[in-house]
Amino acid sequence: MRKTNEKQHMILGIAVAVFLLTAILVLSVRIQTITVSGSSRYSAEQAKELLFSGRMGKNSVIAYLRDRLNPHKQIPFVEDYKIVFHGPFHAEVIIYDKSIVGYVSYMSSYMYFDREGIVVESSGRKLEGVPWITGMDLGRVVLYQPLPVADSRIFEEILNLTQQLSLYEILVDQIRFDAYNQPILTIGQMEVILGNMGNIDSKLSVLNDILTDQPQLREIRGTLELGDYSETNDRAGITFKKK
The missing domain is CATH 3.40.50 (Rossmann fold)
Incomplete structure (x- = not known):
């Protein structure tokens, strides 16, 4: 019985270690390159600040989940935008400006x-x-x-x-x-x-x-x-x- 408990504790410990290691790896992967196109109202730097702000804003997994699960941000003079993830290190932002005369x-x-x-x-x-x-x-x-x-x-x-x-x-x-x-x-x-x-x-x-x-x-x-x-x-x- 004692050996069985020790074995279970070992398996649990390994599972926790694997989970923590995976979490650390996931949270450490950051977008390195962001390209922006389509807008005459916002510069590339302004767009990056609007869409990837915050301490974890450029984390690849969090940025992906935010884009897929949450409604898009309401940005002045912007009809909508699209974020295309080209792997974990590169994101492409396409902005569609509102038509204003x-x-x-x-x-x-x-x-x-x-x-x-x-x-x-x-x-x-x-x-x-x-x-x-x-x-x-x-x-x-x-x-x-x-x-x-x-x-x-x-x-x-x-x-x-x-x-x-x-x-x-x-x-x-x-x-x-x-x-x-x-x-x-x-x-x-x-x-x-x-x-x-x-x-x-x-x-x-x-x-x-x-x-x-x-x-x-x-x-x-x-x-x-x-x-x-x-x-x-x-x-x-x-x-x-x-x-």
Whole structure:
């Protein structure tokens, strides 16, 4: 009987030792390389800090279980993300940014909306490269609801304008609608008067050419007038006046 107990204790001791050794090995395996792609809002270092923070954040097993068993973190301006584990030492993070075309100011916050006109984010942070839209009559702005614009035609013009600006890669700080609901762009120190939305593609094409040839205009306080520009006469309707 004594030998049987000793044998059982030995087996139990070996099992405990194996368990402890396995636990030590598991907890000591850490992710060495993290690659990040897909986001224009967050740097690789910021993404790593958000998703692998804490003392055990880079532990391979814990990181894997967190990703598989827990809901994904809610990250501002991010629709979702995917973590692909390439073995115990390498993780790949793919971030899917929210589609944002502009923002409005409301109740001391910046309310960002997408191409469908849905308010997708509320933040105190200004995103670089996203235009601030002003001059519209707004109702009560609610997150995840359509932007309450009094005149739906203006919003259609905003979407068309922002898409064209994106096509020409023209970064705009502000799009302001005047009393006649005509857009005025602010680019750095310069204002650009576009007039009505007719012939807008040609106007933005000319604007792109001007900014490419004379990038210093962004730093000059002045007004570039394109409202009377005509395709039939490429010298008509283009003036620049310093303020």
